[in-house]
Amino acid sequence: MRRNANPRAICQVDIADAYDHKHQPLSEDNPDTGLSKMSTDIAKALFRKLAIDGAVFSQDTFRTIKATYYRTALDLMEIYYNDAKMNGLSLDRHKEEQAVELFAANIVEAGQTFLENPMETPSSPTGAASRAPSPTCCAK
Numbered sequence: 001m002r003r004n005a006n007p008r009a010i011c012q013v014d015i016a017d018a019y020d021h022k023h024q025p026l027s028e029d030n031p032d033t034g035l036s037k038m039s040t041d042i043a044k045a046l047f048r049k050l051a052i053d054g055a056v057f058s059q060d061t062f063r064t065i066k067a068t069y070y071r072t073a074l075d076l077m078e079i080y081y082n083d084a085k086m087n088g089l090s091l092d093r094h095k096e097e098q099a100v101e102l103f104a105a106n107i108v109e110a111g112q113t114f115l116e117n118p119m120e121t122p123s124s125p126t127g128a129a130s131r132a133p134s135p136t137c138c139a140k
Helices: 034-052 059-086 093-116
Strands: none
Touching: 034 093, 059 093
């Protein structure tokens, strides 16, 4: 989509009426389940797609991506915390920081896995490919 459509013409769509998003635990103790696994899989798929488009990766690249993600996530967390506070809501900063640290570490883990096996097939939700809309469905 990024290559074939104007970013201003891309919208989010539901992939199916019956798709269960399955709210998952963070799974900081088990990298093979939950949001920990999901974040690693997403990073690997992103790295693979960028490599197909010509990006060249190294360990230094993944460390830079991790550092950039970490700083951006902490900055956004501060904004969201202040917004929640102004609106009388609570936000557990400690839990949010733990999630940011886990996802940052998973970026490097995904990068290492990518470097070791750049042709690995990405995992996806069962049957998602058969339910996915065509890539041009939401470009206008």
